[in-house]
Amino acid sequence: GVTQSPTHLIKTRGQQVTLRCSSQSGHNTVSWYQQALGQGPQFIFQYYREEENGRGNFPPRFSGLQFPNDSSELNVNALELDDSALYLCASSLGSTGGSLNYGYTFGSGTRLTVV
Amino acid sequence: QKEVEQNSGPLSVPEGAIASLNCTYSDRVSQSFFWYRQYSGKSPELIMSIYSNGDKEDGRFTAQLNKASQYVSLLIRDSQPSDSATYLCALEGTGGFKTIFGAGTRLFVKA
Numbered sequence: 588g589v590t591q592s593p594t595h596l597i598k599t600r601g602q603q604v605t606l607r608c609s610s611q612s613g614h615n616t617v618s619w620y621q622q623a624l625g626q627g628p629q630f631i632f633q634y635y636r637e638e639e640n641g642r643g644n645f646p647p648r649f650s651g652l653q654f655p656n657d658s659s660e661l662n663v664n665a666l667e668l669d670d671s672a673l674y675l676c677a678s679s680l681g682s683t684g685g686s687l688n689y690g691y692t693f694g695s696g697t698r699l700t701v702v
Numbered sequence: 703q704k705e706v707e708q709n710s711g712p713l714s715v716p717e718g719a720i721a722s723l724n725c726t727y728s729d730r731v732s733q734s735f736f737w738y739r740q741y742s743g744k745s746p747e748l749i750m751s752i753y754s755n756g757d758k759e760d761g762r763f764t765a766q767l768n769k770a771s772q773y774v775s776l777l778i779r780d781s782q783p784s785d786s787a788t789y790l791c792a793l794e795g796t797g798g799f800k801t802i803f804g805a806g807t808r809l810f811v812k813a
Binding site for chain 2: 625626627629630633673688691692693694696
C-alpha cells in the first residue's frame with residue numbers, strides 16, 4: 588500500500604515542514620492533496636517520473652519531490668494557520684495522457700496542526 | 703460554478719434501503735469518474751470507477767454515468783450501518799491525471 592509519515596505533526600506558524608510518502612509498488616505517479624475538515628481533498632500537485640506533472644491553486648511555498656524509488660516529499664515553508672489540514676498522498680499507475688486512469692490508492696495521511 | 707458538486711447531506715436511510723448519491727460536474731471533457739468512500743478520521747478508499755455512459759455494477763454498488771447531462775450517481779443497495787461514511791465524487795480533470803473531488807455527501811444508515 589501507500590505509507591505516509593509522520594501521522595501527526597504540530598508546528599508553529601512560520602516554520603517549515605516535510606511530509607513523506609512511499610508509493611504502492613508498481614505505481615509511478617504520486618499526487619498530494621490537502622483536505623480541510625468537512626471538505627473534499629484539494630489537489631496540490633502531481634509527480635510522474637520525478638517531474639511535476641500538474642499543480643493546483645497552491646502558492647510556491649508548497650513544493651515537492653519524487654525520488655527514483657517512487658517515494659515522495661511534500662515541503663511547506665512559512666507555515667500559516669490555514670495550512671492546518673490532513674495531507675494525503677495518493678499513488679497511481681499513469682502517464683501524462685492516453686492511458687486509462689484507474690484511480691488512486693491513498694495513504695493514511697498526515698494530520699498537520701499549525702499553532 | 704464548482705467543478706464537482708455534491709449535496710453535503712447528511713443523507714439518512716434505514717438499514718436495508720437503497721441509498722442514492724448524486725454528483726454533477728462542469729468539465730465536459732472529463733473521461734474518468736470515481737466514487738471514494740471516506741470513514742471519519744480515515745483516508746479515502748476507491749470503491750467504483752466508471753468511464754462510459756450507463757450503469758456499472760459491483761456487488762451492492764451501482765455507478766451511473768450520463769455525460770450529456772454531466773452527472774454521475776452511486777446507488778448502494780441493501781444499505782448497512784457499516785456503509786455510514788462520506789462518499790466523495792471525483793473525476794479526472796482537464797490535462798491529465800489530476801483528479802478533482804467534490805466536498806462529499808455524508809451517509810448515515812440507521813440500524
